[in-house]
Amino acid sequence: xxxxxxIHFILTRFxxxxxxxxxxxxxxxxKDYILNGIRVMKKYLIPSLENQSCKNFIWLLTVGNKVxxxxxxxxxxxxxxxxxxxxxxxxxxxxxxxxAKKFDVLITTRIDYDxxxxxxxxxxxxxxxxxxxxxxLYGYNRGMFYFEEDNxxxxxxxxxxNKGASxxxxxxxxxxxxxxxxxxxxxxxxxxxxKKNLLESFKKFGIRELKYEPAIFDEGEPKFVMVRQKxxxxxxxxxxxxxxxxxxxxxxxxxxxK
Numbered sequence: 277x278x279x280x281x282x283i284h285f286i287l288t289r290f291x292x293x294x295x296x297x298x299x300x301x302x303x304x305x306x307k308d309y310i311l312n313g314i315r316v317m318k319k320y321l322i323p324s325l326e327n328q329s330c331k332n333f334i335w336l337l338t339v340g341n342k343v344x345x346x347x348x349x350x351x352x353x354x355x356x357x358x359x360x361x362x363x364x365x366x367x368x369x370x371x372x373x374x375x376a377k378k379f380d381v382l383i384t385t386r387i388d389y390d391x392x393x394x395x396x397x398x399x400x401x402x403x404x405x406x407x408x409x410x411x412x413l414y415g416y417n418r419g420m421f422y423f424e425e426d427n428x429x430x431x432x433x434x435x436x437x438n439k440g441a442s443x444x445x446x447x448x449x450x451x452x453x454x455x456x457x458x459x460x461x462x463x464x465x466x467x468x469x470x471k472k473n474l475l476e477s478f479k480k481f482g483i484r485e486l487k488y489e490p491a492i493f494d495e496g497e498p499k500f501v502m503v504r505q506k507x508x509x510x511x512x513x514x515x516x517x518x519x520x521x522x523x524x525x526x527x528x529x530x531x532x533x534k
Contacts, residue, residue, distance in 0.1 A: 284333040284383040291340040324392035335360040373458040384460040385447040390503040410454035413491035415446040419500035430521035444500035456482035
């Protein structure tokens with residue numbers, strides 16, 4: 277593996293009108309939503325990327341075309357230790373495809389702006405690389421809900437009956453010499469349909485026969501946090517679940533590793 281050139285993109289979508297529940301897509305360009313989104317990113321997501329034990333990745337923040345990239349840059353004002361770039365969402369695939377040409381392995385990982393991931397997540401994904409398997413999904417199924425207003429953590433454990441994995445840090449590993457086209461994690465749709473959509477894509481990528489399980493779902497210790505705050509698109513839905521969830525004594529030091 278040491279001789280293989282690996283490129284890893286972490287994709288975070290922000291201000292994109294894909295979420296239609298309760299007219300949420302109509303609210304995303306309001307100033308208070310944008311400012312809160314930046315606050316949440318800087319408080320939860322970005323520190324968890326900053327604390328990664330392996331920083332061999334590029335954080336790609338993809339935004340809707342109704343917002344100025346310079347405006348988002350001015351709000352973030354980051355001086356981070358990892359590589360990052362902000363682009364418009366509809367340019368994502370071409371941007372990745374052009375850069376990936378020089379590499380042997382392409383990893384694309386999806387994480388939302390209001391999530392956080394534990395310190396060794398990048399290493400976990402890299403350990404899952406198998407040069408014999410053209411395309412492979414790797415994801416976590418166990419994590420936590422954090423309700424900001426209550427300052428409490430609750431257990432999250434959902435396996436989607438092996439149809440997919442949680443969208444939190446769900447990665448697609450592609451061995452580029454074994455496929456006909458570049459596929460990224462965002463091509464595979466919502467997390468519950470990811471595995472099904474991946475299986476349907478095999479012929480497209482020139483893979484005639486599937487001889488291996490195309491997905492690995494880590495069901496060990498909780499490794500991600502879904503932050504729920506009042507601007508979150510699924511806040512009301514997850515708030516209703518709260519009484520059915522198990523409280524979790526969360527150790528931040530262990531989670532971040534430092």
